[in-house]
Structure formats: C-alpha cells, structure tokens
Amino acid sequence: xxxxxxxxxxxxxxxxxxxxxxxxxxxxxxxxxxxxxxxxxxxxxxxxxxxxxxxxxxxxxxxxxxxxxxxxxxxxxxxxxxxxxxxxxxxxxxxxxxxxxxxxxxxxxxxxxxxxxxxxxxxxxxxxxxxxxxxxxxxxxxxxxxxxxxxxxxxxx
Numbered sequence: 001x002x003x004x005x006x007x008x009x010x011x012x013x014x015x016x017x018x019x020x021x022x023x024x025x026x027x028x029x030x031x032x033x034x035x036x037x038x039x040x041x042x043x044x045x046x047x048x049x050x051x052x053x054x055x056x057x058x059x060x061x062x063x064x065x066x067x068x069x070x071x072x073x074x075x076x077x078x079x080x081x082x083x084x085x086x087x088x089x090x091x092x093x094x095x096x097x098x099x100x101x102x103x104x105x106x107x108x109x110x111x112x113x114x115x116x117x118x119x120x121x122x123x124x125x126x127x128x129x130x131x132x133x134x135x136x137x138x139x140x141x142x143x144x145x146x147x148x149x150x151x152x153x154x155x156x157x
Contacts, residue, residue, distance in 0.1 A: 030055045030111040039077055042138040042156060044131070046088035051080035055111045056156070072157040074141075076108040079150040089150065093131045093143075100126035102142035102153055122151040129154075 036052045039045060054077035081089060090096075101123040104112065109120035122144060129140035132152070139155040 030057065030107055032111050032113075036079075039075075039079075039152075042075075042134055043140070043152065043154070044089075044092040044134050045079070046081070046085045046092070049079050049085060050082050053078045053112050055108045057105075057108055072155045074108075075152070075154050075156055076104050076112060077150075077152040077154075078112050078114065079152070080148055081150055082148070086145075086148075093127050096125035096127055096145055098126060099124065100142065100144050102144075104151075104153065122146060122153075124151070 033054050033056075034052055036045065036049045039052065039054060040047070054075060056073040056075050058073055059071075101121060104114065104120040104122060106115065106117065106119050109115040109118070112120075114120040122142070124144040124146040127143040127145075129143060132143045133140045133154070137157045139157070140152065141155060142151075142153040144151055
C-alpha cells in the first residue's frame with residue numbers, strides 16, 4: 001500500500017495507525033449548565049430562579065463523514081423554584097393543567113443528576129407549551145411541575 005492510501009484509510013475508515021484518527025469522533029459528554037440566562041431568553045421564566053440545571057443535546061450523530069447542518073438542539077431543564085418563584089412563573093405562564101408526562105433520555109438524565117443509568121420519567125401537572133415559550137425559535141415539547149421543580153423539554157432552533 002502506498003503511504004497516501006494508508007493515510008486515506010486512517011482518515012476516512014477510522015483505522016488508527018499510530019495517530020489519532022481525524023474522521024471518528026466520540027460523542028462528547030453533555031455539559032451541565034447552571035446559568036438561567038439562556039433559558040430566560042427563550043422561555044417565560046421568573047427573573048430569579050433558585051436552582052437551574054440544563055443540558056443541550058444535539059440531534060446530530062457524528063458518523064465521521066461531513067456532519068449535516070444542525071437545525072436545532074433539544075434542551076432538557078430542571079428548575080427548582082421557591083414559592084415566590086412559582087407565583088411569578090404562573091403569572092407568566094398561567095396555572096397548570098392536566099397531568100402529563102415525558103421521558104428524558106438516559107444521557108441527559110444522567111447529566112442533570114436525575115438518574116444514573118436509565119431514562120427519567122417526568123410526571124406532574126402540565127403547562128401549555130405556548131404559554132411557556134417566549135418566541136418562535138423555542139418549541140416547548142413538555143413542561144410540567146414535579147413537586148417544587150419545573151421540568152422542561154424544548155427544541156431550540
């Protein structure tokens with residue numbers, strides 16, 4: 001084999017030949033965020049929140065080839081609100097409605113410290129997605145109250 005052919009195999013075929021393959025990437029660990037600002041820019045949330053944990057999950061699974069254009073991120077957020085913060089949130093989003101549930105996949109659930117090895121089943125009283133979203137680039141998929149926590153799944157474009 002020529003040196004160029006071996007190099008092409010190592011880059012495209014992900015065959016390590018004594019160097020880090022450039023074409024294969026591991027899925028990066030999800031970065032836990034604790035800043036409320038980005039969420040407050042996209043959702044109707046109180047100006048002060050006691051505790052915020054959230055992660056952004058890319059829908060793109062890197063196969064080593066040229067990745068497709070990323071159109072959106074799935075955001076999973078877990079916000080702990082005190083009584084005054086709940087009152088402020090409900091004045092923005094309205095009262096909760098019927099019981100609802102949604103799943104947070106294993107990796108985001110682990111990053112949010114909601115589960116160690118399984119998906120997390122969020123269940124509680126729901127809020128109308130349109131009343132929580134603060135703009136057209138935030139599509140709220142699920143928003144509910146679990147005890148003193150507001151659990152949200154939305155798609156940000």
